[in-house]
Amino acid sequence: MVAGVLAGCGGYSEKQWMKVNESYTTEEFRRDHKACSKGIVLDEACMRAKGWVDLKPSTKDRAADAPAPTPAPQDYRWRR
DSSP: OOSSOEEOSSSOOSOEEEOTTOOOOHHHHHHHHHHTEETTEEOHHHHHHTTOEEEOOOHHHHHHHSOOOOOOOOOOOOOO
16 A cells, blocks of 8 residues: 555645555556546545545644744843
8 A cells, every 4th residue: 555645636636636445656646637638627526436545634734744843032031
């Protein structure tokens, strides 16, 4: 089974696609994604008909994709 969930190609999308309880390869995903794409628009009903389930990343997953926060300024207090 593919270790990660694959995001749709062709631009950023909040949806990710996977097959539940079924092994699949990256090539299978790409093939189905291409077959279900009409120009730059993905036909989601087509993807579901091929057995793919769309997922919305959790807040934790989206936070992991965000850039790291700006570090706080150094502590300039004198130390003994």
